Amino acid sequence: MGKRAGKRAGRRLLAGLGALCLLALATGGPEPALPVDGVLPEGMEAAPTPTPAQGGLLALTFDDGPRRSTTTALLDGLAERGVKATFFLVGGRVANGMEDLVERMDAEGHQIGIHTYDHVALTGLNRADFDAQVGRTRRLLTGILGHDGFALRPPYGQIDAGVRANAGSPLILWSVDPEDWDTDDAQKVARHLVSHARDGDILLLHDIFPSSVEAALLAVDQLHQRGFYFVTVDELLAQRHIQPEPGKSYRCAYP
């Protein structure tokens, strides 16, 4: 949550993937290779290949929810488009009457992960305090869904040795961040996603803002035209033969 919310292959290949992802992050991501698609006038069909074929797999991820109004609108939009996403949930929000939304996400094929109970940084926490944030949320979600296997996204992407040791699940970061929490301009956020997305990226958004939901759906429609498919984080890693391990972090899964 930002200001506005209150505001596979061997070990060698895996290491190489990690380096590529880190490089992409350090340089702010690859430069836009293509112009941004314009919005087609109503009733007009897209040209068969409006831009050179690109495409690939992307994982759309949403943090900080659920929120009744915006998460429902997002789930409706994703269902209309047959898109699967990954939701990193705040336990305190789930426990506050949002259990049905979590059941809906799970039933509709989305991946569910943990984003702590109170949206706090996990770095520096002792074992008990870490459990009160992550273990508690894991137990809550398991109680609602009857299964486990929830990846962890640490708030603010902050990780230290303690977080790695206590995580008990893979740490999922991201490779494209349009900073959607800092603007209500959905077109701008969508443009950032469309111009930066490349095969294997993990995209970061927040489903607690109406503009972020609008941006996500705009970007999905434009990226579909460019031949991208949306999969869950687990599916993306599996497609790239990466077996996520507890306490290890993953930013992307480039081919």
Ligand SMILES: [Zn+2]
């Ligand atoms: Zn967050």
